[in-house]
Amino acid sequence: MITNIFRPQSVAEALGLKNDLKGSVFYLAGGTEINSKDFYPQPDQLIFLEGLGLNQIQQDNEGLTIGAHCTMQQLIDDTKTPDFIKQAAAQIINRNIRNAATLGGHLVCNKPYSDIIPTLLVAGASVEIEGPQGTKVVLLSDFLQAPGTDLLVAVKIPQVKADRRVSCLNYRCSANDLSLITTAVSVVCQDRVVSEIMIILGGVGLKRQRLLAVENNLISRNFKVDRARVHSSQNEGIQPRQSQVSNLAGRVLPGVDELQNLVSRAVEATPDFRGSVVFKKYEAGVMVAQALCRACEGQAGGGS
Numbered sequence: 304m305i306t307n308i309f310r311p312q313s314v315a316e317a318l319g320l321k322n323d324l325k326g327s328v329f330y331l332a333g334g335t336e337i338n339s340k341d342f343y344p345q346p347d348q349l350i351f352l353e354g355l356g357l358n359q360i361q362q363d364n365e366g367l368t369i370g371a372h373c374t375m376q377q378l379i380d381d382t383k384t385p386d387f388i389k390q391a392a393a394q395i396i397n398r399n400i401r402n403a404a405t406l407g408g409h410l411v412c413n414k415p416y417s418d419i420i421p422t423l424l425v426a427g428a429s430v431e432i433e434g435p436q437g438t439k440v441v442l443l444s445d446f447l448q449a450p451g452t453d454l455l456v457a458v459k460i461p462q463v464k465a466d467r468r469v470s471c472l473n474y475r476c477s478a479n480d481l482s483l484i485t486t487a488v489s490v491v492c493q494d495r496v497v498s499e500i501m502i503i504l505g506g507v508g509l510k511r512q513r514l515l516a517v518e519n520n521l522i523s524r525n526f527k528v529d530r531a532r533v534h535s536s537q538n539e540g541i542q543p544r545q546s547q548v549s550n551l552a553g554r555v556l557p558g559v560d561e562l563q564n565l566v567s568r569a570v571e572a573t574p575d576f577r578g579s580v581v582f583k584k585y586e587a588g589v590m591v592a593q594a595l596c597r598a599c600e601g602q603a604g605g606g607s
């Protein structure tokens with residue numbers, strides 16, 4: 304049972320409370336997880352983060368700094384947020400949840416179905432944390448290995464280079480379901496040649512996956528983005544996407560079907576009541592192939 308809710312007005316005060324209080328003590332942000340009866344261990348004292356001023360979004364030459372207490376809806380509504388982050392946040396199920404759920408709480412929970420973590424990972428995000436040892440900035444990928452109990456203060460997104468394109472997509476079985484598959488892809492195109500690819504996939508298995516084998520396979524093909532075909536694809540639907548990437552000799556490579564197969568083979572899927580291994584692998588292939596094509600086209604995302 305919760306016996307106390309503290310309302311510190313500064314980071315230092317919050318850290319002091321966390322250090323001094325005894326028992327099952329947790330930070331409280333939007334409360335979407337911690338107020339659940341399934342949250343374990345149940346808290347008996349809460350430190351509410353609202354008064355800490357961690358709800359700012361700031362842009363400077365280094366990139367974007369998002370306060371940990373920003374809600375998902377705030378990310379979507381703020382003009383400083385890049386489109387690819389807005390798209391990822393918009394994938395979260397509905398406005399009620401997005402109005403309450405904070406980015407900090409979301410990262411600490413680190414759910415495999417997260418709709419926004421894959422995008423933050425391909426964007427090279429890092430997090431700023433405050434604890435008894437002082438301030439640390441660590442890569443988000445490292446933080447997610449063991450989120451720990453320190454105070455997450457901010458998320459930093461490095462300035463996205465003009466030649467980097469990020470796209471995300473998710474698939475859910477019904478409008479009221481968590482994502483069965485969620486993916487984000489970033490590509491770097493220099494003079495139309497794709498020189499870097501990063502693919503992160505969530506929801507399909509017990510853990511989020513980086514598809515390194517697929518990335519390496521695609522990079523070794525030395526393919527380029529064909530702007531003329533990309534342009535025409537906007538009017539002609541999904542089919543022309545099959546021919547929007549070609550290798551340096553102009554040969555079409557790889558087609559959407561081939562991409563799907565490549566991804567499906569590489570993915571590790573866990574069956575559950577929502578889908579078999581075969582289904583999840585197939586859908587993951589479709590999602591990643593589409594996200595990759597959208598990234599090559601310069602589209603930030605799509606939604607399910």
Ligand SMILES: Cc1cc2nc3c(=O)[nH]c(=O)nc-3n(C[C@H](O)[C@H](O)[C@H](O)COP(=O)(O)OP(=O)(O)OC[C@H]3O[C@@H](n4cnc5c(N)ncnc54)[C@H](O)[C@@H]3O)c2cc1C
Nearest residue numbers: 330332333334335336337396404405407408409417418455
């Ligand atoms: C009904 C429902 C539907 C959902 N749908 C989706 C969806 O479609 N897609 C999706 O990706 N996610 C979804 N989620 C997950 C949701 O995004 C997360 O629950 C939410 O982001 C958690 O943030 P919060 O602010 O509510 O955290 P809280 O519940 O307040 O806290 C969660 C945990 O994080 C800790 N914490 C919070 N803030 C900090 C901080 N700054 N520093 C350190 N520790 C902190 C708390 O102590 C606690 O351990 C859903 C959740 C629910 C309940």
